[in-house]
Amino acid sequence: MSSQPVPGSWKYLPAEIRTSILTLLVQESESLASFATVSPEWQSMVGHRTFSQITLTLNDIEDFDRYTCRNRALVRFIRLSLSLRSYELDDKSSIGQSKSFYSTLSRWEPTGTLVLAISIDQAPSDLWCRSAYCSLSGNLGSNQPRKLVLLGNFHRTDEDPDWPPRFPTSKLAEGLAHASQGLEQLSVAYVVDASPFPQACGTAPLEWPDLTSLTLTSCLFGPDTSAASIDDMIEQAAEVARRMPKLEVVELWNVRPGLAAAFIYRFPGPSRPAEIAWRGTWEYGPSPFVVRAWEAVALGRGGCNITPIVREILDGDLVESDCDAIPQLKFLTEVAKSTSIGGVDWSEKWDDYEAGHCREAVVCE
Template sequence: MPSISLGNWGGLPREIRLLILKALMQDGCKLSHLATVSREWQIDLERHNFARIKLTTSRIGDFSSMVHRNRVLVRYIWFCLELDDYDCTTCAPCRQALTDDEIDKALAISDTDHCPITASFQKLLSILSTWEPRGDLILDISIYSLSDSDHWFKYLTFMPDTPSAEIPTGGGMEPITLREAYHDIQHGWYAGVRRLAPPVEAIEKVFFEVMEVEPFDSAEQESQWWEQLPSVPVVTGLLFRQQSRRRWKPPALARLFARFPRLQEVHYEPWREWDRMQIPTDKYFEYFFDSLQRFNSHIKRLTVFENFNQQYPAYMQLYQSGVELRGCVSFRNPAPAVSRMAALASLKLEHLAASFIVDAGRFFEIEPAWAWPNLTSLVLTSKSLLPDEDPAKIEAVLQAAAAAAMKMPRLETMEIWNGRRGVAALFQYQALCRQEQARIVWRATWRLALERCAIQAWEAVMHQYAGRKLDLVQEQLDGAVVKSHGDAIHMLRLSHPVIRPISLWQIQREQEALEGVPIVGDSYDYEPRTSPRI
């Protein structure tokens, strides 16, 4: 075998060169200067560097020239609308000391020179509108302030969408890190433990609605602005993840979706409302789902996950002097009209996962003419899946689901689940086509004895589509280890993701940061101009 000079890079086998390159990519080192090693490395590094782009408002002016030669390599754009930083004077503005206009200004998301939201959208979509459609391109939109994690919400993180294999295991928060990073008595943290609940105004700050105060004078003006944005055929997937706690108006999103004529997949993770705004927001969601089924027939896969934290409702139940209740229930009931509109939107889909924003019991109140010719997978939540619920109600939901499945000729998987602290439950139907059989799995923190009528309903589904055998499987989980709905999702092992993997990690991380802090009821003492003590 001929000897290989240490300086002769080309003398190494290609497999070895690629292994070295891969190791460097995973090492986290700066890769740009490595492109000079060889033409081979330049090609591979550009493919790696340009596949995933983080784009902030400060860089959007250079975006077109930055990717001009390599835009065909771009597969994912994380569009970060990074809002202005803020200090302690506005992290929880005092309602008693300010007028309503001053409060709105302190809480609002401003269209500033630092983060010109409308101009940034206009510029980005104008650039992308010139790209030729080629393969898939995901646009991931986040809106946040880096200051959000400097005050009351130390555990917040702002990260790109990340494959499961690259996410840290567990919450990733060592006790020593909590003690050092989360020691801020002014904002309720002492040696890694939250001792003081955040004020209502602090929660309102991070959950404020985008474009609520400015730059538009009316809803009609805002609607006209969205509709004048250019068409962008290159985008095929959209992500709005739960790390953006600030709220996009569902009608605005519907108009944005219409700018993408090749849009095939949407992942939308809004947060629930914390006060009486839930009723008008549900009206917005009716419009959102209605617009999807009327104007966005090209969408094939839709995932909507309404996130929540079980502690926030208790914080929001007290307002100003503590006398006026804000009407924030611990667990809200999904609006029947929203569930119905989601069902209508699903008639044209191949996959739907709708968690907490709809309820399976209402979703399956179907019309005789409804049919799902393309649907292969359906994932829904049901508030009836609780250990203390009347079993007859659970049976009714499962039978209604079977009746709907009779109208889904391509159905491979249907999952109905629920999760919260101490509770996890999953009903799963899987059609195993190659084996000409199907399987029902009940995986939960309690056992459920399925009645014969429910089993027969699902046997009818199996027989209608050429199945021969229906297997029943029961698995019991330990409710003591379910600290949040995030833990429930992890333990239930659903066949299809109901939330992005990085979002699930963030939910578990938040719960880990709050672990040991009791869920506060409405019986604690309230001190005016201070937060409820825990």
């Protein structure tokens, strides 16, 4: 036989009124710990309020797993606030703490939507790095992005990267293919490789009706890769380009110390010959199959055959960083120019502030 609530007691109130009272309490009170001891009902309400949104600093990460072990299902939003000290190349303490945080999250069982927001407060001595990000344009007629630039880390070959490789790259490429359909300009450097991008585009009948320029990096561009493999990748890119009716420029490139290479296609307009250029630090030239594939792209736009192909051999001894190679590769799009990397003379700062210091920038214009 169940006992009836005593008149005037908490449980005597209708459930709707109890919920309204508890909601008001948790909204108006700064400290909720004492409320959680009143009853299981109060504890449940306070728990949802306390753990639904969490703000962390690097100092909180060590205890994060222990404090949330029994309430993970309640967490819906995590704000990680990072206050960076003045940058030092060999200081990896922040990286280690961040790895610990992500490792903890990876062990959580999925229980619903979880949003992670990361805010970064730079040290005053590093404010010069802000110019490494392209500015946002406010004169667009639409709220939709027209230009997307993804700049990833530029790791030196003589150092192990601090972060694990990005896997699976096919999934990243597939996501990029779908997300870029409404863009006019797309440039991705060291985030998604150009190699899986054509395959990802081939999984669905995608079209890019407004895309005028496409710039991607590819780790296949290197002297250790066979010419046939490079040809295959560039030819597959041409197949994708045929679904971009306004395409004017394609740039596929790669740079690391001692190595630089770029394949550049340009469509100057109807009734005019298209252009292909290859510049690199080793002997290579697009095969006739590759040339015909890109001629088909130009002819489909009302252009003419490819003009004589430009081939230039660069001196690898002069390539120590991206800033050394970019002027020699003679890019056509602004993303590869010094202005798009903030106007910073990276050749002077490479030893102390390599381009990867800026981590990953996403710019939409």
